[in-house]
Amino acid sequence: MSGFKVKREDKDAVTVLYLSGFLDAHTVPDFEKALQETINDKRYKIIVNFKDLDYISSAGLGVFMGFIEEVRANGGDIKLSNLSPRVYKVFDLLGFPALFEIFDDEKQAMDKFLKPE
Amino acid sequence: MQKNKAKTYRIQISAATENLEIIRGFIQDIARQAGFTTEQIDQIKLAVDEACTNAIKHAYSYDASKTIDLKIDLDSEKMEIVVTDYGPGFDPQKLDQPDINKNAKKAKPGGLGIHLMKTLMDTVNFKIIPGQKTEVHLIKYRTPETQR
Numbered sequence: 215m216s217g218f219k220v221k222r223e224d225k226d227a228v229t230v231l232y233l234s235g236f237l238d239a240h241t242v243p244d245f246e247k248a249l250q251e252t253i254n255d256k257r258y259k260i261i262v263n264f265k266d267l268d269y270i271s272s273a274g275l276g277v278f279m280g281f282i283e284e285v286r287a288n289g290g291d292i293k294l295s296n297l298s299p300r301v302y303k304v305f306d307l308l309g310f311p312a313l314f315e316i317f318d319d320e321k322q323a324m325d326k327f328l329k330p331e
Numbered sequence: 332m333q334k335n336k337a338k339t340y341r342i343q344i345s346a347a348t349e350n351l352e353i354i355r356g357f358i359q360d361i362a363r364q365a366g367f368t369t370e371q372i373d374q375i376k377l378a379v380d381e382a383c384t385n386a387i388k389h390a391y392s393y394d395a396s397k398t399i400d401l402k403i404d405l406d407s408e409k410m411e412i413v414v415t416d417y418g419p420g421f422d423p424q425k426l427d428q429p430d431i432n433k434n435a436k437k438a439k440p441g442g443l444g445i446h447l448m449k450t451l452m453d454t455v456n457f458k459i460i461p462g463q464k465t466e467v468h469l470i471k472y473r474t475p476e477t478q479r
Contacts, residue, residue, distance in 0.1 A: 217352060236352065238348070238351050238352070238380060238384070239348045239351060239384040239387065239388065240348035240349050240351055240352070269355075271351075271377060271380045271381060271384065271444075271447075272381055272384075272443035272444045272447050273384055273444075275443065276443060300373060303373075304377065304447070307447060307450050307451070308443060308446065308447065
């Protein structure tokens with residue numbers, strides 16, 4: 215049994231990926247597959263919602279680094295939302311807040327895509 | 332202050348990513364029983380996960396027939412975890428601190444994990460015998476350095 219799930223919802227021009235469980239070197243391929251499929255569908259405006267994610271290791275963070283250049287090169291972005299303090303801490307330790315936009319909730323991330331300043 | 336009795340735990344486990352969850356559970360149970368705080372337990376668990384992931388990926392190239400040894404020593408001051416793999420070894424000096432802003436794709440393999448380990452633990456040492464084994468020594472003290 216895998217302790218990780220990713221659920222995709224396309225909301226107009228934005229795709230939201232909902233993560234739950236734990237994201238480590240074992241479960242990373244499931245997340246990579248979901249992101250790759252989203253990009254293959256030419257959907258580059260992506261929100262990753264971490265509401266139900268309990269744990270992440272650097273293997274999980276590496277996925278974002280692997281995809282962000284391609285997504286931004288196509289005029290999109292990967293924005294992150296709903297990180298628990300525990301998960302945010304890992305992103306923060308590796309300096310990710312300087313590279314990715316992180317929002318308290320999905321709506322804020324959605325608004326940023328739909329109404330960019 | 333009551334002195335905690337010194338204890339040692341060992342497991343040998345096959346180098347498969349699916350075992351990372353078991354390893355984290357093992358570490359969590361020991362650290363919790365030893366009275367570490369929730370934040371300390373999170374830090375120890377993640378650091379051990381990173382050490383084991385590096386062994387699986389870089390020392391063994393995902394060959395699950397290989398094994399990882401974990402040894403945990405607990406005493407009144409600290410918890411020390413030694414993660415041993417029997418791969419070719421590497422030169423930790425060659426792993427610069429990753430700069431994710433510079434170029435996301437060019438981060439060195441394993442570099443993020445080692446950076447995390449050093450940030451999360453009080454002491455991280457590598458003992459490498461090239462061609463034989465690599466030991467990663469991870470130490471977490473019960474009380475922060477400023478209060479010792």
